[in-house]
Amino acid sequence: MSLAFGILGFLNYKPMSGYDLVKAFDSSVEFFWHAQNSHIYLELKKLEKQGYIKGETVIQEDRPNKKIYSITDSGREEFMAWLAKSEGEEALHFKSAFLMKVFFGGNMPPEQSAEMLRQFKAECESYLRKMGSIPESIESYGSGKEAYQTLYWQFTADFGRRLIETFIEWAGQCIDRLEAIS
Amino acid sequence: MSLAFGILGFLNYKPMSGYDLVKAFDSSVEFFWHAQNSHIYLELKKLEKQGYIKGETVIQEDRPNKKIYSITDSGREEFMAWLAKSEGEEALHFKSAFLMKVFFGGNMPPEQSAEMLRQFKAECESYLRKMGSIPESIESYGSGKEAYQTLYWQFTADFGRRLIETFIEWAGQCIDRLEAIS
DNA sequence: AGGCTCATGTAACCGGTTACATGATTAT
């Protein structure tokens, strides 16, 4: 897919500026869909040209002016069509340079690979600590009425937590096996 | 990173043709690093120009001729440098259009989202069944002496299995919650 | 004085995908 649908999705909740979108991506989908600010601004222009969103400049006195984008009917149609389309087996695909390094780990002595895995595990553990605050932030964001929306945000956050826990368990077991032979 | 290091890694095991590499990617790292055959051939040309690999044409009578590539000293150096370099927190990043759809699932009625998750779960289950044969194929590939290499292949295969199992458990729980409200 | 937040962009590049193109041999 592309960033475009993520932007349409957020604008479908409410109109936002490019700056708002950068923050929205950063604070929610960042862990499974990282977005550069430059890319977001580029994509906004493209989407406007395609007629899926429309921008309106808002003049501010105490702050720099900004451009608020809203989703159009055709944009909403496009977004809903994307949402309804099945990913098929592509849903299972992902890219990881780290796993590639593990795969070729036999080219390093066991202590070095073990160290790589220890660093990775530490990274996961620190990430998990940071994630602790997500459930509360979701609850504060969705105030009663939008509980149905926030349920899905909880789903993805829950997956993130499980994924990291799986990573930690797995790395621990790999480290054990490497320590046993070194 | 890029495909380049994957290719260097495989050629570091032994010389191979582009066709061999396509199969190697397909049967081992495919689940965390999918590679198009066109991309592999393109990358081989690039790597040869950079002096990291060198190709030699092998004339065959019963089959089409082929070009066998070998890694050079500078290629090996490059590969080892990549391997030793830590991924840092990038190791946690991955992209998933499917999770993006879950995140925005609140735009669909619960039965439709549940159906999406059920399809996904079924996909995972079929994948898990296919994965069952991997451990044996790794063992047959690594014959005694290279047991240290195959250990790492087992690590990545093990992670794949755990990941899919995590996906299945998570999807099951999401489906339960959606069925409860619809 | 220095750093943070707000706010928006451009240019060059690169990694990767899609679609297309060819053709011999071998197994069913």
Added chain:
DNA sequence: ATAATCATGTAACCGGTTACATGAGCCT
């Protein structure tokens, strides 16, 4: 006959990254 395996590529495109560029106002 027909499909599968062996074998290699090109061209156009696209999604995304990196690096750069600017500038006001607020807080310490």
